[in-house]
Amino acid sequence: MNKTLLLILCDFLLLTLLALTSWEQAEPVRPAATPAAPLSTPGARTADQDMVALMQLSLADERTQREQLASQLESTAASLAAREQNVAALQGERAQLATSLDQTRQSAADLSRQVEAASRDASLSKERLEQLQRDLEQREAEALRQRDQLAALEQQQTEARQRIESLSVAVQVAEQEKGLLRETAESFRQQAETERVERQKVQEANASLAQGVGQLAEKSADLTREIRDNRPLNANTLFSDFVANRVSTNFATVRQALLGPLNRASDARTVLVTDGQATYALLHVDDTPFAIRELAPDWLALNVTFAKGMYRTTAPAIHFLRVDPRVVAVPVDSSQVAALGARVYELAADPFKFPDALLIANGGSGYGEVPFKLDPTNPNYVRMDNRLVRRLIGDFSPSRGDLVLSKTGELLGIMVSSDYCAIVTDFTPLRSLRTGPAGDQKTSEIFRDLAGRISRLPIRLQ
Numbered sequence: 505m506n507k508t509l510l511l512i513l514c515d516f517l518l519l520t521l522l523a524l525t526s527w528e529q530a531e532p533v534r535p536a537a538t539p540a541a542p543l544s545t546p547g548a549r550t551a552d553q554d555m556v557a558l559m560q561l562s563l564a565d566e567r568t569q570r571e572q573l574a575s576q577l578e579s580t581a582a583s584l585a586a587r588e589q590n591v592a593a594l595q596g597e598r599a600q601l602a603t604s605l606d607q608t609r610q611s612a613a614d615l616s617r618q619v620e621a622a623s624r625d626a627s628l629s630k631e632r633l634e635q636l637q638r639d640l641e642q643r644e645a646e647a648l649r650q651r652d653q654l655a656a657l658e659q660q661q662t663e664a665r666q667r668i669e670s671l672s673v674a675v676q677v678a679e680q681e682k683g684l685l686r687e688t689a690e691s692f693r694q695q696a697e698t699e700r701v702e703r704q705k706v707q708e709a710n711a712s713l714a715q716g717v718g719q720l721a722e723k724s725a726d727l728t729r730e731i732r733d734n735r736p737l738n739a740n741t742l743f744s745d746f747v748a749n750r751v752s753t754n755f756a757t758v759r760q761a762l763l764g765p766l767n768r769a770s771d772a773r774t775v776l777v778t779d780g781q782a783t784y785a786l787l788h789v790d791d792t793p794f795a796i797r798e799l800a801p802d803w804l805a806l807n808v809t810f811a812k813g814m815y816r817t818t819a820p821a822i823h824f825l826r827v828d829p830r831v832v833a834v835p836v837d838s839s840q841v842a843a844l845g846a847r848v849y850e851l852a853a854d855p856f857k858f859p860d861a862l863l864i865a866n867g868g869s870g871y872g873e874v875p876f877k878l879d880p881t882n883p884n885y886v887r888m889d890n891r892l893v894r895r896l897i898g899d900f901s902p903s904r905g906d907l908v909l910s911k912t913g914e915l916l917g918i919m920v921s922s923d924y925c926a927i928v929t930d931f932t933p934l935r936s937l938r939t940g941p942a943g944d945q946k947t948s949e950i951f952r953d954l955a956g957r958i959s960r961l962p963i964r965l966q
Contacts, residue, residue, distance in 0.1 A: 510581065513580075513615070514577055514581075516615070517573075517576075517577060517580060518573060518577075521569075521573050521576075525569065587622060735912075736858055736911035736912065737911060737912060737913055739862050739871065739872070739873050742862045742871075742909055742911075742913055743862070743864065743868075743871045745847065745913065746775060746864055746868060746871075746907075746909070747868050748847075749775055749776075749846040749847040749849075750773045750774060750775055750846070750867060750868060751773070751774060751775065751776060751785060751810055751811070751812050751844055751846050752771060752772075752773055752810070752811040752812065753771070753772050753773070753774055753785050753787060753791075753808065753809070753810055753811075753834065754769065754770070754771045754808070754809040754810075754811065755768075755769060755770045755771075755772075755792045755793050755806075755807070755808055756768075756769045756793075756805075756806075756807045756808075756809070757769070757793045757794075757803050757805065757806050757807070758803065758804045758805040759800065759801055759802065759803045759804055760801055760804060761801075765804070768793035769793060770791060770792055770793050772787050772791035772792075772867055772905075773867030773868060774786055774787050774791075774867060774907065775846070775847075775849050775907070775915070776836055776841060776844070776846055776847075776848045776849065777848065777849045777850070777851065777915045777928070778848045778849070778850060778851075779851055779930055779931055780850075782835060782931065783835070783836045783837075783838070783841050783848055784823070784833035784834060784835055784836060784931055785810065785819075785833070785834040785836055786831065786832070786833055786907070786915070786918060786928065787831075787832045787834070787905070787918075788830055788831065788832065788904050788905030788918055788919070788920070789824070789829070789830045789831075789832050790830075790904050790905050791832070791905050792822075792832060794951065795951075796829065796830070796951050796954045796955045796958060797951075797955045797958075798951065799948075800948065801948065802942060802945070802946060802947045802948050803942050803945075803947040804941070804942050805940065805941050805942060806822065806937055806938070806939050806940070806942060807939055807940065808822060808834055808939055810834075810836065810840065810844060812844045812845065812846055813845075815843050815844060815845075817840045817843065817844070818939065819834045819835060819836065819939055820835065820938070820939055821834075821835060821936050821937065821938055821939060822834055822936065822937045822939065823835070823931065823933035823935075823936045824933060824934050824935045824936070824954055825928070825931060825932065825933060825934060826932045826933065826934040827884050827926055827927070827928060827929070827930070827932075828884070828885075828920050828926040828958075829934055829935070829954040829957050829958055830904070830920045830926070830958065831918055831920065831926055831928065833931045833933070849909075849913070849914060849915045850914050850915070851914060851915055851928060851929060851930075852910045852912075852914040852915060852916045852927075853914070855886075855910060855916045855917070855927055856878065856886075857910070857911075857912070858910065858911040858912075859875055859876070860873050860874060860875040860876065860911070861873070861874060861876055861888075861908050861909060861910055861911065861916050861925075862874075862908070862909045862910075862911065863888065863902055863906050863907075863908055863919070864906060864907045864908075864909065865901075865902060865903070865906045866903075866905070866906070874888050874889065874902065874908075875888075875889045876888050876889065876908075876925065877889065879924075881962070882962065882965060884926060884927055884929075885920075885924045885925065885926055885927065885965060886916075886917070886924070886925050886927060887923055887924055887925075888902060888908070888919070888923060888924070888925055901922070902919060902922055903919065903922050904919055904920060904921055904922065905918065905919060906918070906919040907919075908925045915928065916928075920965070921965065921966070923964070924964070924965055934954070934957065935950050935953060935954060937950065
């Protein structure tokens with residue numbers, strides 16, 4: 505320990521002991537008072553001598569206390585040596601203690617506080633000792649538990665050793681069984697390999713057979729399609745199918761007349777036909793309110809409505825076809841087709857496959873098989889031989905607007921006169937009209953153009 509610091513601490517403790525000493529209790533015991541002798545008695549002690557004696561006693565007492573303090577200082581020095589770690593914290597204040605007494609007193613005050621802290625540490629150490637005692641007891645109890653557990657584990661180890669010995673025997677038996685199983689598995693593997701080769705051969709044979717069956721099915725499908733395409737359907741079947749799928753088409757028009765607006769309306773029953781790209785309702789111009797050769801003012805409004813069951817829908821336009829202006833095609837979109845739920849007929853791919861066709865009059869009022877002949881001078885038309893109508897059902901005479909179906913159920917064309925049928929191969933329009941308000945459409949000019957086209961046809965086709 506630093507000598508300077510030790511001297512300072514010793515001085516501080518000496519001053520502290522002097523300040524705390526009760527001097528009034530240190531007065532020596534005086535003997536019982538004796539009767540005062542007369543002042544004139546020879547040999548009598550004076551007051552000064554008593555005071556000297558008292559001071560000598562006080563000095564002796566003080567010397568004794570100093571010796572006690574010296575011994576206490578020695579014990580304190582030993583305690584301070586034990587607490588050297590706490591005193592090391594005071595080394596930072598050594599320079600201040602050396603420079604001034606005030607700083608020394610401050611350091612002493614700090615030391616006093618640290619002594620108090622040491623006292624608290626001592627109390628805490630006592631509590632810690634008690635805690636350590638409790639921990640020791642707990643650890644002893646834990647040691648007892650662990651000793652019991654160790655004994656149990658030793659017992660378990662003994663039992664496990666016995667089980668291991670029995671398992672060793674079982675493993676040896678299992679090894680022998682595994683050898684037998686390996687031999688059996690090898691035998692099974694060889695059998696499986698043999699079966700796999702045989703199965704592969706069977707699969708190759710099946711594949712060859714399936715390929716042959718597929719080719720046969722394709723040929724059968726082609727043969728079935730060819731038979732279906734070349735087999736004529738019964739007239740009753742064709743007519744029944746027409747009746748089930750016909751759609752009502754209503755036309756409503758308005759034009760200005762001398763006496764006011766003139767309304768015309770017509771209703772026809774026909775079927776939906778497609779060329780593979782678009783779908784149309786096919787009619788003759790006589791089934792509409794229009795008259796191509798009529799000289800009249802322009803139409804103010806045109807409307808077309810399709811109906812089947814409870815469903816109603818409108819068309820956006822009316823087309824007069826290039827094949828013959830008297831053939832009218834009204835476009836129907838796919839959503840309308842689905843809502844109408846009617847079969848869509850296809851155009852005849854080979855209209856001249858059979859020598860006769862099914863003629864359906866007036867939207868289904870009658871039907872019959874009619875032979876027809878080609879007209880070399882007009883390849884877009886065929887002539888119907890009305891004199892040879894067979895199995896004619898219903899009271900009617902073939903006329904303009906009658907639909908003509910091939911014997912395979914496809915649409916061949918539409919009668920443009922009582923003798924000739926216009927063969928419909930596409931829906932290319934010659935002229936068209938928008939539905940709704942006519943607007944700037946010059947309907948009179950359109951119909952004059954159509955009438956001119958018809959007038960240029962041979963007389964027998966008009």
